[in-house]
Amino acid sequence: MPLPFSGFTSSNKLFYILVGIIVFVFFATIIWILAGVQSRPEKSALEFWGVFDENKSLSKAIDKFESQHSGVRITYKEFSYEDYERNLIDALAAGTGPDIFMIHNTWLAKHRNKLESQPQPTSKNEEGFINIVDFKNQFVDVAFTDLVFQDKIYAMPIYLDTLALFYNKSLLNSAGITTPPANWEEFNKDVELLTKFDKFGNIIQAGAAMGTARNINRSTDILMLLMLQNGTRMTNVANTNATFARAVNAERVGENALQYYVDFANPLKKVYAWNDSQHYSVDAFVEESLAMMFNYSHQVDILRSKAPRINIGIAPIPQVTSLQASNYANYWAPAVSVAAENKTAAWQFINFLSSREGATLYLSEVLRPSARRDIIDIQRTDPILGPFAVQALSAKSWHQVDSIAIEKIFADMIDDINYGRAKLGDALRNAQEKVNVLMQKQL
Incomplete structure (x- = not known):
């Protein structure tokens, strides 16, 4: 006697089809979520060291930059003048130094090997980098003497005393x-x-x-x-x-x-x-x-x-x-470490901080004269800052190793x-x- 047929009934077929669809959708969703997490760019954390500036002095400018660059987070750390250079040199030598740090206007000769110069702007300049001509036009003359070497920009001034x-x-x-x-x-x-x-x-x-x-x-x-x-x-x-x-x-x-x-x-x-x-x-x-x-x-x-x-x-x-x-x-200017992981983001921040918008946010928190010619025109009538601001136009320094x-x-x-x-x-x-x-x- 032949065995009875044991194949799928129409109801069984429907059940297994539904189960298959559910399993497929489940795993497809998991894969999509994982792929999305993996493809989402991680935030670039930039550490910024300085001297003579409290956190509140830079917080407005940092907050504004971060709002325009959602993938970047900047942490500022203030040091005492007496400890700053020694701590900076030790940290850079140990590979634990900051991405961005303030240099004195006389430091380029002494510490240039520790600095990453700004990349040259591309033709479209999507990064927002300044070029040499604009640097000369926007900032007072001594900034070019102090912070540029062989037409490479190593730092940008945010004030000038x-x-x-x-x-x-x-x-x-x-x-x-x-x-x-x-x-x-x-x-x-x-x-x-x-x-x-x-x-x-x-x-x-x-x-x-x-x-x-x-x-x-x-x-x-x-x-x-x-x-x-x-x-x-x-x-x-x-x-x-x-x-x-x-x-x-x-x-x-x-x-x-x-x-x-x-x-x-x-x-x-x-x-x-x-x-x-x-x-x-x-x-x-x-x-x-x-x-x-x-x-x-x-x-x-x-x-x-x-x-x-x-x-x-x-x-x-x-x-x-x-x-x-x-x-x-006599002034300090932000520069980028040669060991910085995200040099592009670091230089984008420095370009913003020294721009008219960024410098205005910074100078609104500190009583300092500007290094920017367009802001000097505003400060020149200030009873306190006026003399310092105008003098920046004729300021000089000299090569100190x-x-x-x-x-x-x-x-x-x-x-x-x-x-x-x-x-x-x-x-x-x-x-x-x-x-x-x-x-x-x-x-």
Whole structure:
């Protein structure tokens, strides 16, 4: 007897078809979800290190950039100035350094091998990178000198500070001085009027903080400014040797600038106004025992907090001639580490931060002068920032292979003269030779 037929009935067929469809849809959905997760780009995390800027100073600009670049997240970390360079070098050497970090405007010669220059913009420039021509047009001249090497952009400025004249209006009023000095001849006369002595010849009110090294904030910057204003050529054209002790057109311009500076600490000179026994310059200004000092814009907030009742005035720094101004630059600028994983995103952020939009967001949180020409036009009428902002247009710097070491060399030079350890010309030549030793190590 043949076996009965055991095939699918129509109801069985329908059941298995439905099960197959459900299984197919289930696995297809799982595969689609997994594929979507895998194809979704991960957020690029950029670590940004800096100095003299709190998180709130950069938060608006960072938030704006992240809103325009959803795949990027930036974390900022502030360091103290004293620890910053050492921590940065150690972290970069260990492979744990930041993607973006602030460099001082004198650091390019010293740390260029640690930096990734900005990629050249493509023809369509979808990345939003700046080119050399626009860099020159948008920023003040000294930024190109400091941050560009062989037409490669290594950093971009978000502000630019210069030395300006801080003066106590009340003390100038009492001395019958109606306006702050515009040139050094006027400065000399005002110093004589403002400096007061007791019956023993001790300075009880200093006309200006000039002449010494250790108790004047940014003393060596002031001396370097005087040298640059006087036409001193700090290095040769190739930046391979220091030349600030050499004569220019048979005139000892470097010596003359140094002589002018130390005269203010010489009791035999008419402009004698300062010595090593004076309180630190910023403290003396707060105590109102100092009438004039030279400093940067960041001192404004410090002075306001320490001495809110002092009638402070700020003016452009005196010049040798009214025909050509020369000022001294000091600033920090963001750069990209050569070890950064996402260099494109890092440079896109720096381009945004230094753009008009990004810089405006940053400068709205800090009291600093801009490095951008279009923002300087806005700041020039500001009673506080105006002098600093306008001076950025004529700011200068010079090639320093190690600014900290050079600062010590210049401070020692001033001390050698004031304490009679060396004659002025010898002290200047000794300093030049020490800087040359540093420069030879970089070759």
